Amino acid sequence: MITDPAGQVELSVVVPAYNEEQRLAPTLEAIRGHLGDSCSWELIVVDDGSADETVRVAREAAAVDPRIHVVVSESNRGKGHALRLGVLASYGRRVLITDADLATPIEELDHLAKAMTEGETAAAIGSRAHPEANIEVHQSRLREVLGRMGNRLIRAVAVPGIRDTQCGFKLFDGDKARAAFADARLDGWGIDVEILQFFRRKGWAVSEVPVRWAHQEGSKVGAADYGKVLWELARLKARAIRRADLVLGALYLLSSVLLYKNLWGDLGRSYLSDSMQDQNQWEWFFAVTADNVAHLRDPLFTTVQNFPDGVNLMGNTPMLGLSVPLAPVTLAFGPTLTWALVLTLGMSATAYAWYWLFARRVTENRWAAGLGGALAAFAPPVISHGTAHPNFCVLFMIPLIIDRALRLCEGRNVRRDGVILGLFTTYQIFLGEEVLLLASLGMALFALSYALARRDTARAAIRPLATGLGYALGVCLVLVAYPLYRQFAGAQSYHSVLHGDDAGNSPLALIEFSGRSLFGDEATADKLALNRTEQNAFYGWPLVALACALVIRLWRRPLVKALAFTGAAAAVLSLGQKIRIPYTGVVLPGPWKLLAHRPLFESVIEGRVAIICAPVLGALIALAAGRLALARTRATRVAGFAAIALALLPIVPTSYPTHARPEIPEFISAGLWKKYVRPGESLVPVPLPDPGSAEALHWQSATGLGFSVPGGYFNGPWGPDRIGIYGASPRWTSNLFNDIRSGKPLPDIGADWQNQARADLAYWRAGVLVLEPQPQAPQLYEAVTRLVGREGTKVGGVWIWDVSRVR
Incomplete structure (x- = not known):
């Protein structure tokens, strides 16, 4: 039983009442009789605007026992409003709420109190749905079925893991109950769920206790009230979208639009200058996916590029998760609009997702979380990839995955x-x-470091995390087994893409500014990166210095320790297999060497590991800004936010530059090619498209993918070992064209070259060779003329050689 510390109200009992004239007096007497003098208690009756003599009955009981108090609502506003009035008027160390009909007998309080004490929980709620519950008097069969269905729906959408949210018999820690009810907004039946959600957000444990329960005639609760609960929760969810959420979402979208304003300014002709050939490639990915969807073809393979061998789309990155649902947009408006939408909306959605995670896990200050989300999504390495690799800047799923993994560690509903x-x-x-x-690598680093900082938490999380990961792996493998089989063992599959030993970052890249940062310099950044789409660090020395200062200042926090280890480890790993010490000839072995030749990791450009630092820095900034907002003195706040501003200002991204893309030759745009390419044949651009020049892919994607081309820009196999390379396996004729394009002299083309050309054209099933105007066009024209033995014909702005019948 509950003990009574001197001078403190040990228990407050809150009874909401609406038109309970007949039942209230016996209920109050039963509660008084059970509590007796066992502890210091108070009983608060809240009249919810009753139309009968409920207030009179309550006041008569209060006149007999001064421990009974009466709170009167001016009008009938609902159970939630009554409970809020009663709980906020209470003083008890614990607070019991119970319905006026005592459908759950007051004696069940002992079981709830025992569960709270033994389980060290913040609340114990009575449950009629618990397997050990005792239903003494049932409702009608129909009401029970409808009530059970409604309760399951509430559990599914609102409070997973709790069997019975609506039982009116609940015992709370008093202070926590008053905090929860002060925050509550619902006036109706949904307040039970709202309070439980509040406890869950705060991480306060709740135990569910089986109770005796008996249906009471004249009950105010009907099966339809479960629907009212769902409606109230939906309205609450809508109101919960705070102004900060809307403002930050709009700011993120505006930021993305400003980044891509030059692209949006003329979608028909604008080409992102730093994209190299990637914009052509990605537009082609979107176009071929939409075409496959429209014609119900295999979305994992195509021969439109690299004809006749084809391209293993699952072995590339067509972003099927977006290109498939956006297929109607692509078909209606073209792949360039899809490209612009994916980049613009994807980056803003990523910022919002990081903001949501930081607001949920790092700081309660939403503006601070918003600042951290902006840094995580618009950090320099992400901006670098934003011109060419949407798969590295559209990351909105990663925060959701992280949050769900953290929920597994909490062990509330492991299976779900x-x-x-x-x-x-x-x-x-x-x-x-x-x-x-x-x-996954970043999460593993964080989990390891957090486990070392909080061994007790880690021990408690191991079992639910392992179990939940088992469920996750099972679900994932079932869904992706076939696509992964096609990726790793299907047509045009490959084993790995090797990038050499120098794909890591220079240590200077971690502290310099990128070419697209406000304080950046393209010439400096270009020297430290593989190319402008791979500026994978460039956080700037002010931000790095501030991060180090924050880690030192907040080191006692386990979260900060874990973030510091994760960021530092990712930064070091990103330096690659060989770490070259700047301004010296010293070369040290890098820890990436341990992973470089492991499955999956062998295809990773190790410099990209530094992208893990972006959310780490975002979380640190969010935490610091949240603490500064609560600082006692204005001087501290001003100095702190000034330091953050000075650290972030240099890396504010500038708008992406664009240039006008080349016009599509009339021979292609007007469909003149159709006279020369029969079914089963290909159109052969001269030179063949490759990662260095893929304008022919734009010809295809902009004109409906009506013809296939050999060569291309994709990942595919090369040689007997099926090593992954960028582009098609080279052939004699394609190499010859590439050599001439690069400025090498025209070789002496005789019978051997002509025989090899015939073999290559037959392999490509060539219908027509097409030479568009370009710097080396005269030399290329001469080479093709010698190879096929006749002059070309000028058609639709290009030189062509009809080779369909020559083969």
Whole structure:
């Protein structure tokens, strides 16, 4: 039983009452009789605007026992409003709420109190749905069925893991109950769920206790009230979208639009200058996916490029998770609009997702979380990829995956969270596998470091996490087994893409500014990166210095320790297999060497590992800004936010530059090619498209993919070992064209070259050779003329050689 510390109200009992004239007096007497003098208690009756003599009955009881108090609402506003009035008027160390009909007998209080004490929980709620509950008097069969269905629906959408949210018999820690009810907004039946959601957000444990329960005639609760609960919760959810959420979402979208304003300014002709050939490639990915969807063709393979061998789309990154649902947009408005939408909306959605995670897990200050979300999504390495690799800047699923993994550690609903994590992971695989691998690496580093900082938490999380990951893996494997089989063992599959030993970052790249940062310099950044789409660090020395200062200042927090270890480890790993000490000839072995030749990791550009630092820095900034907002003195706040501003200002991204893309030759745009390319044949651009020049892919994607081309820009196999390379396996004739384009002299083309050309044209099933105007056009024209033995014909702005019948 509850003990009574001197001078303190040990228990407050809150009874909401509406038109309970007949039942209230026996209920109050039963409660008084059970509590007796066992502890210091108070009993608060809240009249919810009754139309009968409920207030009179309550006041008569209060006149007999001064421990009974009466609170009167001016009008009938609902059970939630009554409970809020009563709980906020209470003083008890614990607060019991119970219905006026005592459908759950007051004696069940002892079981709830015992559960709270033994389980060290913040609340114990009575449950009629618990397997050990005792239903002494049932409702009608129809009401029970409808009530059970309604309760299951509430559990599914609002409070997973709790069997009975609506039982009116609940015992709370008093202070926590008053905090929860002060925050509550619902006036009706949904307040039970709202309070439980508040406890869950705060991480306060709740135990569910089986109770005796008997249906009471004249009950105010009907089966339809479960529907009212759902309606109230939906309205609450809508009101919960705070102004900060809307403002930050709009700011993120505006930021993305400003980044891509030059692209949006003329979608028909604008080409992102730093994209190299990637914009052509991605537009082609979107176009071929939409075409496959429209014609119900295999979305994982195509021969439109690299004819006749084809392209393993699952072995590339067509972002099927977006290109498939956006297929109607692509078909209606063209792939360039899809490209612009994916980049613009994807980056803003990513910022919002990081903001949501930081607001949920790092700081309660939403503006601080918003600042951290902006840094995580618009950090320099992400901006670098924003011109060419949407799979590395459209990352909105990663925060959701992280949050679901953290929920598994909490162990509330392991099966449900595990299944959802499996679904999230599956979707991310169809957005970008390398990103998922890097995110998993970052999560593993964070989990290891946090476990070392909080061994007790780690021990408690091991079992639910392992179980949930099992569910996630099971769900994910079932859904992706066939696509992964096609990726790794299907047509045009490959084993790995090797990038050499120098794909890591220079240590200077971690502290310099990128070419697209406000304080950046393109010439300096270009020297430290593989290319402008791979400026994978460039956080700037002010931000790095501020991060170090924050880690030192907040070191006692386990979260900060884990973030510091994760960021530092990712930065070091990103330096690659060989770490070259700047301004010296010293070369040290890098820890990436341990992963470089492991499955999956062998295809990773190790410099990209530094992208993990972006959300780490975002979380640190969010935490610091949240603490500064609560600082006692204005001087501290001003100095702190000034330091953050000075650290972030240099890396504010500037708008992406664009240039006018080349016009599509009339021979292609007007469909003149159709006279020369029969079914089963290909159109052969001279030179063949490759990663260095893929304008022919734009010809295809902009004109409906009516013809196939050999060569192309994709990942595919090369040689007997099926090593992954960029582009098609080279052939004699394609190499000759590439050599001439690069400025090498025209060789002496005789019978051997002509025989090889005939073999290559037969392999490509060539219908027509097409030479568009370009710097080396005269030399290329001469080479083709010698190879096929006749002059070309000028048609639609290009030189062509009809070779369909020559083969």
